[in-house]
Amino acid sequence: MNLVTVSGPPSSGKTSVILKTLAALDKRSVKPAVVKFDCLYTDDDLLYEKAGIPVKKGLSGSLCPDHYFVSNIEAVVDWGLDSEYDLLISESAGLCNRCSPYIKGIKAVCVIDNLSGINTPKKIGPMLKTADIIVITKGDIVSQAEREVFASRVQAVNPRAVILNVNGLTGQGCYELSTLLYDEGNHITSLKGMELRFSMPSALCSYCLGEKRIGESYQMGNVRKIDLKESVSNDT
Amino acid sequence: MIHRPLGLLLEEHPYVDTFLKENNIPVEGNQERSINDIIGGMSAETAEEFAFEIESLEQNLNLFITQMKEFLNEGADEVSSITIYPGTDKSGAPEGFDRLELKTGQIISIVGPTGSGKSRLLADIEWVAQKDTPTNRTIFVNDDIPESKWRFSISDKLVAQLSQNMNFVMDLSVEEFVRLHAESRMLEDIDTVVTHIIEKGNDLAGEKFQPDTPITSLSGGQSRALMIADTAVLSRSPVILIDEIENAGIDRKRALDLLLSEDKIVLMATHDPVLALLGDKRLVIQNGGIAKVIETTEEERSILVELEVLDARTNHLRNLLRNGERLHENR
Ligand SMILES: Nc1nc2c(ncn2[C@@H]2O[C@H](COP(=O)(O)OP(=O)(O)OP(=O)(O)O)[C@@H](O)[C@H]2O)c(=O)[nH]1
Ligand SMILES: Nc1ncnc2c1ncn2[C@@H]1O[C@H](COP(=O)(O)OP(=O)(O)O)[C@@H](O)[C@H]1O
Ligand SMILES: [Mg+2]
Ligand SMILES: [Mg+2]
Ligand SMILES: [Zn+2]
Ligand SMILES: [Zn+2]
Numbered sequence: 001m002n003l004v005t006v007s008g009p010p011s012s013g014k015t016s017v018i019l020k021t022l023a024a025l026d027k028r029s030v031k032p033a034v035v036k037f038d039c040l041y042t043d044d045d046l047l048y049e050k051a052g053i054p055v056k057k058g059l060s061g062s063l064c065p066d067h068y069f070v071s072n073i074e075a076v077v078d079w080g081l082d083s084e085y086d087l088l089i090s091e092s093a094g095l096c097n098r099c100s101p102y103i104k105g106i107k108a109v110c111v112i113d114n115l116s117g118i119n120t121p122k123k124i125g126p127m128l129k130t131a132d133i134i135v136i137t138k139g140d141i142v143s144q145a146e147r148e149v150f151a152s153r154v155q156a157v158n159p160r161a162v163i164l165n166v167n168g169l170t171g172q173g174c175y176e177l178s179t180l181l182y183d184e185g186n187h188i189t190s191l192k193g194m195e196l197r198f199s200m201p202s203a204l205c206s207y208c209l210g211e212k213r214i215g216e217s218y219q220m221g222n223v224r225k226i227d228l229k230e231s232v233s234n235d236t
Numbered sequence: 237m238i239h240r241p242l243g244l245l246l247e248e249h250p251y252v253d254t255f256l257k258e259n260n261i262p263v264e265g266n267q268e269r270s271i272n273d274i275i276g277g278m279s280a281e282t283a284e285e286f287a288f289e290i291e292s293l294e295q296n297l298n299l300f301i302t303q304m305k306e307f308l309n310e311g312a313d314e315v316s317s318i319t320i321y322p323g324t325d326k327s328g329a330p331e332g333f334d335r336l337e338l339k340t341g342q343i344i345s346i347v348g349p350t351g352s353g354k355s356r357l358l359a360d361i362e363w364v365a366q367k368d369t370p371t372n373r374t375i376f377v378n379d380d381i382p383e384s385k386w387r388f389s390i391s392d393k394l395v396a397q398l399s400q401n402m403n404f405v406m407d408l409s410v411e412e413f414v415r416l417h418a419e420s421r422m423l424e425d426i427d428t429v430v431t432h433i434i435e436k437g438n439d440l441a442g443e444k445f446q447p448d449t450p451i452t453s454l455s456g457g458q459s460r461a462l463m464i465a466d467t468a469v470l471s472r473s474p475v476i477l478i479d480e481i482e483n484a485g486i487d488r489k490r491a492l493d494l495l496l497s498e499d500k501i502v503l504m505a506t507h508d509p510v511l512a513l514l515g516d517k518r519l520v521i522q523n524g525g526i527a528k529v530i531e532t533t534e535e536e537r538s539i540l541v542e543l544e545v546l547d548a549r550t551n552h553l554r555n556l557l558r559n560g561e562r563l564h565e566n567r
Contacts (some may be wrong), residue, residue, distance in 0.1 A: 098287065114405075118406065118416075121258055122258045125286070125287045129292070129296075141405070143403075143459075143466070144396050144397060144463060144466070145413070146404065146405065148417060148421075148471070149417055149420045152254070152390060152391065153420075154390075155300075155303070155390045155391070156257075156300060157259060159296050159299040159300040163390050172355065172359055176363045176369075199284075
């Protein structure tokens, strides 16, 4: 079985691209399955079901979805192996802009869209920086010039990645993407001994774990304080 | 590279500026320090927050410099032809031609019913298909097996595409926008280029716009005009694809002239008879395959003139209606 991790900001077009890409792989008789990781809510499982693709969903609730991903991906992979799928795709909503669900040796795809603004590439962090394939969507609603500017910024952040423009609505580019996703020679039999590409931020604070009360004595874990003495400029 | 002071590094490779900015490495006040010094001097927290990793930064920087050097060293006009070798139509039957060569300076129209495969043909060219698309076509560049850069390079794409849906989304003025684009293309004389593009755009647009007009407030026709001028001048891609572009509000013939003058191959999928006849030849798509290749005849060109007169009349009437006037025959 091939495993591919797909990540990207909310609503960037991950599900649309995955659905169209799997449709292209259908002709090559590749048996796919999807697992969707999200925080509180997702309807994506219904979309996959409608397309006849086996799907599991995991909601992380109050945890960072990527932390939740790491603690669960092994079990999901075992499910995929037991069910004898050829290609298991994990879709995770990249919500924290700092974590990323990519694993060394496992193909990593980041989906971002042209509408998110030209400063987005530098804000996204490892989710973009360490991806193997970067899919840029929604090129249909911007100009050629905007597409070029956006892509050149993406390239500056991650010059190693293959960058593809894909239309999540019409599927233009999805056939091409499908040829890069599935690789007969890249099957895995377990995630044992594998590692994340990038560490996730260290500890969590008490509020991540459900604390509601305000005040010094309730603050535990990784707590940082705002500096109100100097005028702070975050414009690094 | 990561041990060289930023001042020196930027002097040798000015484009590294983009790299530093996009990777959140502060340049200001750091001329004397190297990337290594800067990252090394950061608190563990900041380094973790921005996910800095010195080894991957070093690799990426070297790769970025190589890519930019390649981009800057290569001539723009190295593509002189695109060749299409036949594949199969939707029923799997082979296409009925041996070889189809498209040369720079040519306009090729692509006609056929909706769903027949016009966009697929354009996509085959963009992906420089090697029997690895649903049509099984093969595309050659300069009569040879294409280099992989035509598929994967971001700065050197084979194809520039004028979108069907032409909106701008950035919050910038016309001038700022064109400048941003010119900068991303690493041009030398940006001011001249910017002025040139705005001038050409105004030539094509029915109504004039100013350099300080916000791009989001341009009319449909003005946006298309600016986009075409911008693509014609700034895009280095030797092939321009136009997929069913709406055409109201611009001078189509001049738009094509402008695009062609920069030594390109223009391919357009269209249902518009004027555009279809403006092509040197038209490819007829049926059931996913190229069914016919028709050269535009002299007779058709004279019909084109007729169509253009009709077209001018329609535009004239449209403007009268828009301005709240009554219509009269023969006026
Ligand atoms: N115009 C346009 N719309 C797109 C494109 N790709 C996706 N969309 C639309 O964008 C919206 C979000 O797409 P999804 O595929 O649900 O995005 P997602 O990343 O899976 O979203 P989450 O899983 O909720 O984070 C949908 O309405 C899509 O139809 C594209 O290339 N062009
Ligand atoms: N030769 C072919 N073999 C198989 N499928 C094809 C072929 N040509 C086109 N198609 C498919 O037919 C559909 C419609 O084609 P498209 O290019 O979008 O049509 P048009 O742009 O003319 O409306 C697409 O899904 C495309 O991939
Ligand atoms: Mg989704
Ligand atoms: Mg089409
Ligand atoms: Zn996180
Ligand atoms: Zn917290």
